[in-house]
Amino acid sequence: MMKMVVCIKQVPMVSELPWDPATGTLQRDLAEGMMNPACRSALDAALRIKETAGGEITAITMGPPMAEEVLREAIALGADRGILLTDRKMAGADTSVTSHTLARAIERACQGFDLVLCGCSTSDSETAQVGPQLAEELDIPGVAYVDEIELSRGAVRMRRISDHFLETLEMDLPGIVTVTTGHYAPRHVPLGGLQAAFTGAQIDSLDAEAVGLDPERIGARGSATKIRNVFSPTAGKKNIVLTGAPKRIVEQLFDLFDDKIGGAIGKDLKTDKNSK
Template sequence: MEIIVCIKQVPGTTEVEIDEETGVLKRDGIEAKMNPYDLYAIEIAVRIKEDKGAKVTAITMGPQQAIVVLREAFMMGADETVLLTDRRFAGADVLATSYALAQGIKRLPNNVDLIICGKMTTDGDTAQVGPEIAEFIGVPHISNVLNILEIKERSIVVEMDMGHTIEIAEVNFPCLITVEKGINQPRLPSFKRRLETESKEISVLSLNDFEDQDEKRYGLNGSPTQVKRIFPPETNTNRELWKGSSQELSDRLVNKLMEMKFVQEESGWQR
């Protein structure tokens, strides 16, 4: 069984500069970590490997520094890793990112049975990349997976969050799933695995290795959505300290909430 896990390196801090011209994050030189949702995706893949037997390949798109999260994937149990890196990939929105990852997956030597993605990334929160990869590759997909119920010879049975209901679905291989936090408890990177894999080769692919080398499909050129404005949230540390009886304080609190328009006084309502 061949399993692909899509992972991403995301900023490990909120102190990130924005490129005013392109509206994208300046990722070079900042503290970074593996996207938290992707830890759960790797854990699911490794558990399937341990239970059923499988080969797990982690793939990411990013600059050379993204090798760090691929090394972490090795330490968690991945067998192979792939880095998609090319300056022409820079500034990609979810569509261009999904297309590049789909092209990279198609470039892998073996047929894929299962692709696992974290539900979303903490620097984008779109939850669109996984399903779009599936559409570009042409395989069925299930999002918001809460639990893996059964892995059969030709299909997988999962429990998925549909917002107001929890449903069970079965989908045939090859397919793609995106997993929620809480689906498992990700293991810590193994120091033993680190020693075993520290010299293991990481495959590196660029646009020149893809079947589709049309530069208009990648990076900023292939991104139909553009960020108009991005900024850190404003912080307010102002505070007031009130003293008085419980009745005085409750009246003052209600008046303050109405003044700030969080609540409004209804006709005939008495405090």
């Protein structure tokens, strides 16, 4: 039986990203959370494999206690069980430490896994680093930015668009795949799934001690990278009013934006104008 692990993350709604200016980390308890879109695609990829070939899906997430919500959502959609890694000592982890923590938890709680699936990136940070780093931590092959995946004689066959080329790859198992949002569409939660998620769901909550983690290698304490500054960019705008006859307005437009127009049409308008 195929044993799949899907790493999912609860992220804040895009409209509300409350940062702590002192630590440079997200204040996740102050924002309404949702399942990261690419993680939802990874879950859907696992569900399709389960529907066609059978198997077991374990959803795993790391975060505050409220992150249990996305595990229940995953179970409602068809995952078999959930694992919540939650401990204040894990807070503030960079991507390397996050991958280390997830890898140790997968080794301990998901022994004998065949395939790990992750979203290609998360909407709250967009680093796209955890999946490849997790492959390194688990010492298994990995392929990133996969659009479509299917089983093929004890291996997985994948398709992805890379630099305008369609690549077809095959990987032996166990392995890890990070999934894009291009092919897999979000599915609706069935009523029976909701009942299963809140009545008989198996969700194990593990802290650092339960996983056997070294306190010096987790959370902000174990992270080699630190966020120096977080800010929201502001885009300044100003209105420009052009007056005169149409010909004069066109001349003013070229005077103001000739570099941009030239770049769009592939001509150096200044040189072209001076040569006439």
